[in-house]
Structure formats: structure tokens, C-alpha cells
Amino acid sequence: MYRFPLHFLLYTCAILSLLALVEISFFYSNQKDEQQYEIHKYSMEDESAINESVDFELKKRRLPGCLIIGARKGGTRALLDALALHPMIRAARREVHFFDRNDTFSRGIAWYKDQMPLSFHHQLTIEKTPAYFPSFVTPERVFQMNSKMKIIVILREPVIRTISDYTQVYYNRLELKKSLPLFGEVVFRNGTDQIDTDYKPVRNSLYEIHLRSWLNYFPLSQIHIVDGDKFGIDPLPELRLVESFLNVPHLINSSSLVWDQRKGFFCFRKNQRQPPHCLGDSKGRTHRPVSSSTRENLRKAFLPYNERLFALIGRRFRW
Ligand code: A3P
Numbered sequence: 001m002y003r004f005p006l007h008f009l010l011y012t013c014a015i016l017s018l019l020a021l022v023e024i025s026f027f028y029s030n031q032k033d034e035q036q037y038e039i040h041k042y043s044m045e046d047e048s049a050i051n052e053s054v055d056f057e058l059k060k061r062r063l064p065g066c067l068i069i070g071a072r073k074g075g076t077r078a079l080l081d082a083l084a085l086h087p088m089i090r091a092a093r094r095e096v097h098f099f100d101r102n103d104t105f106s107r108g109i110a111w112y113k114d115q116m117p118l119s120f121h122h123q124l125t126i127e128k129t130p131a132y133f134p135s136f137v138t139p140e141r142v143f144q145m146n147s148k149m150k151i152i153v154i155l156r157e158p159v160i161r162t163i164s165d166y167t168q169v170y171y172n173r174l175e176l177k178k179s180l181p182l183f184g185e186v187v188f189r190n191g192t193d194q195i196d197t198d199y200k201p202v203r204n205s206l207y208e209i210h211l212r213s214w215l216n217y218f219p220l221s222q223i224h225i226v227d228g229d230k231f232g233i234d235p236l237p238e239l240r241l242v243e244s245f246l247n248v249p250h251l252i253n254s255s256s257l258v259w260d261q262r263k264g265f266f267c268f269r270k271n272q273r274q275p276p277h278c279l280g281d282s283k284g285r286t287h288r289p290v291s292s293s294t295r296e297n298l299r300k301a302f303l304p305y306n307e308r309l310f311a312l313i314g315r316r317f318r319w
Pocket of ligand 1: 071072073074075076077078130164231232265266267279282283284285
């Protein structure tokens with residue numbers, strides 16, 4: 001009487017244990033599948049899609065935190081393109097002329113922001129317009145928009161810079177079929193050795209005058225001066241100084257800067273897969289001929305301006 005139910009009980013227990021084992025192993029095998037699915041979900045291919053959607057959400061146009069204000073023909077385009085290699089820097093491609101022109105300035109800050117590239121919040125936007133440096137109205141307008149704006153000026157030996165500026169004006173006039181005055185005639189006043197400070201290619205080289213008007217609004221610590229002559233032949237040390245000034249890590253390296261024998265200048269590449277990008281023909285072109293005596297007279301005329309600039313910035317250049 002007693003044996004039958006005991007056996008029955010043992011059989012039932014055995015069957016239930018077996019069922020439990022099957023259930024447990026089924027549960028674990030399901031969990032493993034789930035884990036494999038998760039891993040598959042985050043494969044490299046999917047990651048780029050995720051990043052794109054993050055880009056879409058977080059990228060927006062932001063006002064610049066830094067301006068390259070000049071000097072015209074100082075190497076401003078090359079400097080901007082070199083800085084754009086940095087992953088934490090975004091550069092406005094064209095010269096916006098927001099602060100120096102009343103017609104653009106009157107369009108307002110929202111318009112100005114619209115001219116900027118898309119960026120993440122950790123990236124710094126830079127705009128360059130060399131006409132800002134000699135513009136009387138610009139420093140105050142920039143200050144009113146952002147008193148903490150970082151300012152970069154790239155300076156070049158002023159006689160060569162003046163000849164470069166004149167060369168640009170010369171070819172622009174040639175294209176417009178306008179008269180083509182000789183260098184010596186426009187740079188000096190009526191056959192004297194007095195420079196014509198109203199002639200723009202000369203005026204743009206009077207760095208001291210322009211810097212003074214910026215120093216009325218911004219402390220010298222907020223203005224970084226790049227040595228344009230050094231930058232042209234050996235950009236990396238100058239770029240290191242700019243990275244420090246902008247408080248970004250030193251990430252631009254020599255593999256992105258490629259010397260182009262034919263151009264006689266460095267060209268830039270963002271990654272090894274891309275060919276280097278060189279600046280256009282108007283950058284680094286042959287200058288109009290200028291006699292050595294005219295150069296010497298110009299050099300002498302610039303000396304007092306240079307000396308006052310060196311005193312102002314507490315730093316000397318070789319010119
Ligand atoms: P030149 O054409 O007189 O040689 P900007 O961009 O401010 O107009 O300056 C133009 C100058 O940038 C050129 O003047 C050239 O000397 C200088 N420069 C410096 N680095 C350069 C580079 N990597 N490619 C071309 N030009 C460069």
C-alpha cells in the first residue's frame with residue numbers, strides 16, 4: 001500500500017527536476033543570444049549611424065570665439081587652413097566682413113552666426129577677415145559682442161607685405177582694365193621719401209597704429225601675434241603657440257603639413273587618405289618687381305612704426 005505512492009512521488013520529483021533543468025538551460029541560452037545581439041547592435045557600421053544622429057542633434061552654428069584680424073597678405077588664409085586641421089577648431093570658410101562694413105553689420109548678430117560652420121559645443125569657431133585689423137570701427141564692435149574674444153594677428157616683414165599687397169591690387173586692377181600705377185609712385189608722396197600713409201598697401205603695414213586701436217578695448221594677453229615669416233617656412237612651432245593661446249591640446253602634427261616643392265609652401269591635409277590641399281594661385285605668387293633703392297627707402301620709413309610696435313608688445317621681430 002505504501003510503496004506505490006513513494007515510487008510515484010520519486011518519479012514525479014525526477015520529472016520535475018528534469019523539466020526545471022531544461023527550463024534553466026533554455027533561459028541561459030536565450031540570454032546568450034540576447035548578449036550576442038547587443039554586441040552585434042554596436043558593430044562599427046552601426047556606430048557611424050549612431051554618431052550621425054548625435055551630430056545631427058548637437059551640431060549647431062555658434063558665434064566665433066576667436067578672430068584672425070589680419071594683417072592682409074600676412075599669411076591669414078594659410079593660418080586659418082592650418083588651424084582648421086585641429087579637431088577642436090571649426091573655421092568659417094569665407095571672409096565675412098561683419099564688423100568692418102556697415103551694410104553687413106546692420107544685418108545683426110543672428111545673420112553673423114548664420115555665416116558660421118556647424119560645430120559641437122566643445123569646438124571653437126574661428127573667423128578671419130584681414131580688413132578688421134586696420135578698421136577703426138571694428139575693435140569696439142567686437143568688444144560689444146564678446147569682450148573675451150581671442151584675437152590673432154599674423155605679421156610679416158612690412159616691406160615685403162606692402163609689395164605683396166601692391167601686387168594683389170595690381171592684378172585686381174589689371175583684371176578690371178584699370179590704370180596700373182608704378183609702386184614707387186603710389187607708395188611715396190610726390191617724388192619724396194615720405195610714405196603715403198593713406199595708400200592702403202602702405203597703411204596696412206603700419207601695424208603699430210592698428211594694434212593701438214585694438215589695445216583700447218582688449219588687453220595684450222588677449223591678442224596673439226604670429227610671426228608670419230617663420231610660419232611660412234616652418235609652421236608647426238607657430239601653430240603650437242596658437243594652440244596654447246587658444247587653450248586647445250597640441251593636436252596638429254607634422255604629418256598634416258606637406259611641403260610642396262612646386263608651390264614653395266606647405267600644403268595641408270586632414271588625414272593620410274586625402275591628398276594635400278594647397279592654397280590658390282594668388283597666395284605665394286611672384287611679386288611685381290621693385291628696385292632695391294625703393295625697398296630700402298620703404299624699410300627706413302617703416303622703422304619708427306616698427307620700433308613703436310615692439311615697445312607696445314614687448315617683443316621684437318627681425319625687421
Ligand atoms: P605672397 O603671395 O606675397 O607670397 P593672406 O592669406 O593673408 O592673403 O597671405 C598671403 C601670403 O601667405 C602669401 O603671400 C604667402 O607668402 C603667405 N603664406 C604663408 N604660408 C603659406 C602657404 N602655406 N601657402 C601659400 N601662401 C602662404
